[in-house]
Amino acid sequence: MMSISPPSGSFLKCYVCVSNEGRIWKEVIQCCTKNANELEKNLQNLQNALEKSHVGAKVICRGCNMQRYCSVSHLIQDRPEHQPLCQVLRDLQKVRKIDHPLLLHGKISNRTKLQFVISQLKLILWVKLGRPLTPREHQLIGDPAVCDVCFSTEALVDCDGCAGVAFCSAEHRQLVSDYHSSKDCQTLALIATPFRQLDVLVNIQHFFQSCPIKESHLIDAFRNATSIQVSNTPWTDLESYQLFATCSSFSGIASLCLALTQISWVNDPDKAVIVYIVGATQETLIYFQDMHLNFLFLQFPNIHHLELHFMGKTLGQMGEIGLAFNERTVLKHFYPLSFSQFSCVCNVDPTLILILQPDFIGTGNITQDLVNLVQKNDPPDFDWQDCLLSIIRTFGVPICYTSISRLKAMSDFTAINEIARENNIDVKRAYNITDNPYREILPLHNPDPLDLERIVYGNNYLEVVLTSIKH
Ligand SMILES: [Zn+2]
Ligand SMILES: [Zn+2]
Ligand SMILES: [Zn+2]
Ligand SMILES: [Zn+2]
Incomplete structure (x- = not known):
């Protein structure tokens, strides 16, 4: 089988692109099981699609200041689905006179405070929306894009290896690389891979040896x-x-x-x-x-x-x-x-x-x-x-x-x-x-x-x- 490096889904990627990628992979898998000849062609299409979508997500929603997109057109495309959560966060920032939902209790200084703010935001959203959060909303709030060192939400870049940690500056990139071991990096890469959205178990037929x-x-x-x-x-x-x-x-x-x-x-x-x-x-x-x-x-x-x-x-x-x-x-x-x-x-x-x-x-x-x-x-x-x-x-x-x-x-x-x-x-x-x-x-x-x-x-x-x- 031809090998393609999958893109990594992450909090710094465009939501629409990442979910499109997941959909394309699903098609590839279905075709995989149905028609092996079609597979190579589909994989080629996939490669093309992925190359197009590998643009940094530079557009940040101005309502919530959290959701990211590659382009204004993807922001508009996602509007109906994103709107309810966005509106709650927009109102919250207005009332509290803050410019990012994570600043709800002032600047975040440590991970415990970050976790506290996250649970407060989830609670507020739950009450205001009158329903539990969807998986994508959970992810947006629960795993927010912040610098792993200073918790800043500004000017973030993510780790090339895993796209699972971010940093705000060259200095903080250095600090992250001091403790972000290759094992951690691999673990986060495995969390972020869009393969995770797929239902892809292989049905194993032959069994050999037991073990203690x-x-x-x-x-x-x-x-x-x-x-x-x-x-x-x-x-x-x-x-x-x-x-x-x-x-x-x-x-x-x-x-x-x-x-x-x-x-x-x-x-x-x-x-x-x-x-x-x-x-x-x-x-x-x-x-x-x-x-x-x-x-x-x-x-x-x-x-x-x-x-x-x-x-x-x-x-x-x-x-x-x-x-x-x-x-x-x-x-x-x-x-x-x-x-x-x-x-x-x-x-x-x-x-x-x-x-x-x-x-x-x-x-x-x-x-x-x-x-x-x-x-x-x-x-x-x-x-x-x-x-x-x-x-x-x-x-x-x-x-x-x-x-x-x-x-x-x-x-x-x-x-x-x-x-x-x-x-x-x-x-x-x-x-x-x-x-x-x-x-x-x-x-x-x-x-x-x-x-x-x-x-x-x-x-x-x-x-x-x-x-x-x-x-
Ligand atoms: Zn996009
Ligand atoms: Zn928004
Ligand atoms: Zn930082
Ligand atoms: Zn990494």
Whole structure:
């Protein structure tokens, strides 16, 4: 396949250009799967389009002073979509007599203050718009274009390598390059690549070797299993990126494998291993495709029957699918229910409960709660509270959960402990919160503005607990 360096999407790029690029890449991929002959031609078109769009985004919206464009025509084209947020920020600057929304509380002097202003702006926008922010609005406010050294918003240039950090002057460029290691640069390049907008997993058919799950990590286990070595620079071409993202998608199943090594379960081939995946969403299902199940069977040849019960209110229809893998069977059940609803109607007897990135304490809802308070609405009816009690009442069943950051991992554990204490339940940790060697390898900006861990990964931390009645 012809190799094209993708452009990097970033806070200093034209929004319209970056989203156009994403669209073009999508077309290339669709054509990739349909007609291989067309591919070379499409890639050539893409290269031409990208060259045209590689102009610096010199036009800054005069309403909000934040959104950037390559040209006035792209500014006009984006007007309808950008207008509502822009108007709120314009009014805010007028009332506060400031010339940039980030100056809401005066000049920004450190990262904590920056994070504070960001969360205030998000709150203001949420209240005034009367709706949650869209992903692009989140990104504009949450990852604003500022000098990484002095937090100035003026005359910015970004790092050539990653387009993920910016600086205001040659002097500050030098300061940034002193601490912006090549590893950081690569991480930010991987966050900024427009490949991230694509849904590009490769369907792997052949599996080879298992590995000692307890001592290994995602990239090694994936290489043993598939004979594929992922690239160190996956943002440089589409094929490398696809394999990298595919490897990352094994994080869910490999975390489950690791959890299974931490517990004692009856190793009887006739008995089904039953896993409840609680709080499941459509994104959770991506972790459990056929190739992922093949990976699990490779690591655990003694498992002959696997039952996966997906529970989540947004799962749509109730249903089940039976699959056969050589001499093995998999039953997938889908329940559009919360765990507490499920446990009222069904007999609960799993081998393991798996919860991928819950938010028991609702830190993600703090802003939403504040908004509701201001608007005097009812609190959001998300009910981990109820659910959590039903979950920890499954005495003796290992409960395994992952968290995106250490802060989240600790607050989730606190939530479990609180509810356990109130209900006279004992919590034993089978596997302490620890860096998960099977976390995803695609980095993310931490969506929590109050958490100082800036870069996080899916399934970053893993914890396994066992509960029992307190005597
Ligand atoms: Zn543009
Ligand atoms: Zn604007
Ligand atoms: Zn500066
Ligand atoms: Zn860089």
